[in-house]
Amino acid sequence: MAITWWDNGTGKRIEQTHEGRVLDVTRSEVRVMSDIWANQITATVLDEQGAVVTVDCGTDFELCARSGQVIVDAPEDALQAYQAAKAAKAAQQAADEVEHRARNLVLQVHVGSAVVVRRGRKVPRGTTGIVTRIVSGCYGLRATVKDNTGTAHWVDPDNLDVIHPMLKDGEPIPGATWADIRAHMNANQIRIPIKGETVRLKASPEIVGSVFWTQDARIGFKASPDAEPTWTDAYSVEIQDTDGTFIGYEIPESEFRVWAVPLGRVKHLPPPMNRTREIQATGNVVTLKDHKGRVLLTCPVKALPDILAQMT
DSSP states (O other), X not given: OOEEEEEXXXXXXXXXXXXXXXXXXXXXXXXXETTEEEEEEEEEEEOTTSOEEEEEEEESOTTOOEEEEEOOOOOHHHHHHHHHHHHHHHHHHHHHHHHHHHHHHHHOOOTTOEEEEOSOSSSOTTOEEEEEEEEEETTEEEEEEEOTTSOEEEEOGGGEEEOOTTEETTEEOTTOOHHHHHHHHHHTOOOOOOTTOEEEESSOTTOEEEEEEEETTEEEEESSTTSOXXXXXXXXXXXXXXXXXXXXXXXXXXXXXXXXXXXXXXXXXXXXXXGOOXXXXXXXXXXXXXXXXXXXXXXXXXXXXXXXXXXX
């Protein structure tokens, strides 16, 4: 039967086309006027040269002059080849989406990222270290980068590049993918201690105590309530396990993350979200903060995708 065309005004049959060459038929919504949507039928067919093309078969909009009635009638071998190509394309698109998301996550500077300073005036270019804190200020976000000597540097996150053994010049090394790098990062991430846990300094194992204060990746711990506190970051300590040994734990990606929010992405949102400059995800809670670090809104972590979608 192929595609049978009808005049929507008179209801009369006009013609029949693409006989023996129809591979597929799909239905979708399209905007036919500024405030009007309609259902559209599209046929996938083989043209006279054997190439796969699409044919618009009309909509249910009242001003559509003619419409096509579509019946798939291509030979079985052509249908199988088309379905195989369609499945391969869908698989490639899914793989590309995974890579795209992994790339964004790998290159995003957050607490725990290994970074290098690529520009700026106050901190020498080429300085490397671990991001231990990201805070908002009057002039935007600032990151604390702790180098291998233990010195902390305040740097604009935009002046930092994420570094990793599987990255070279900002791209995956041969044989690696962005998803591979992201998986490696997750597998080697250290859990941030919580209040009440016993920790010890990696550099001085004799310094042991109970955590009484945490903020971002910074912690404070002491041996007893009256003892002098030790202030450090979570990447400088080991946590005591239930059997008494001290180890570092892996954590899921969502335990602590920070997003910088440009003002231009939130100006259109209703108050107080239009003042958001930073988003923090900790455990099951998402916190929105303004440029001074003041809390604007808290919500469950399951709402995070919707929040980020509104800011695109």
